[in-house]
Amino acid sequence: MMSDENATPEQEPETAVTPEAETPETDPVETLRLENAELRDKLLRMAAEMDNLRKRTEREIADTRAYAIAGFARDMLSATDSLSRALMVLPADARTNADGTTTSLIEGIEMTEREMQRLLAKHGVRPIEAEGQKFDPHKHQAMFEVPDPTRPAGTVVQVVQAGFAIGDRVLRPAMVGVAKGGTAASSEIPAEGEGGVDKEA
Known part of the structure; x- marks a missing residue:
């Protein structure tokens, strides 16, 4: 009688793989449709990015031309x-x-x-309208106040030095005298040197 040590273990029979057990293949037409949609999305995104880049470049060129001087x-x-x-x-x-x-x-x-x-x-350098206008700290610099009851408070009544702008940027604010009293509600006028003027080059 043979000992169990010499006995070879019984091998489990391999499970036969049937075609039904395999992963079903995807439809090639559907695969191509998905790839086509993905490529179309990428193309549209790239076209939008290129259009944005073109517009941004045009704006930068226009700004350079306008403000270079x-x-x-x-x-x-x-x-x-x-x-x-x-x-x-x-x-x-x-x-x-x-x-x-x-x-x-x-x-x-x-x-x-x-x-x-x-x-x-x-x-493109144009003078800034000042006299008779409401004081604008972005365009005018108040040098002094004028007691003038005939004008609304905050109205520019005197221009000491003309101001100029180029495009939307102020080259130099208009130095002005502003009405102190009048019928309109008084607004705070910045002191000299506090005009809050945007002096972009």
Whole structure:
């Protein structure tokens, strides 16, 4: 009688895999339909991103064109101010009592100032409306208050120095005097140097 140690263990019969037990294959048409939908979604997203990039680039180019000369224009305003001051200090009878040379000099200064203003306007630099307007801390800088009961409080009654803007940006705020009293409700006017002006270059 053979011992159990020499006996070979009985192997379990392998389970036969029937076609029914296999994972059913997906329909190739449905697979292609899903892939097509996924690719279409990616394509639409990419087209939207490209369109956004194009619009953003166009905006940046437009901003660069509009504001590239902001620093230069601000310096030009200082030059036009000097010409204006030169004309303002002339006596009232300077033209009538002046000789030909002085008259030509005055006319030359006036023509130069007008030409500089024209060139600034050509490149989008425009004056800021101030006198008679309601005080706007983004465009005006209050220098002093004027007791004027005939004007609503907060109305600009005097322009000390003209302000200028380029596009939506303020190059230089208008320095103004503001009505102190009147029929309108008084609004807080920032002190000198606290105009809250946006001076983007």
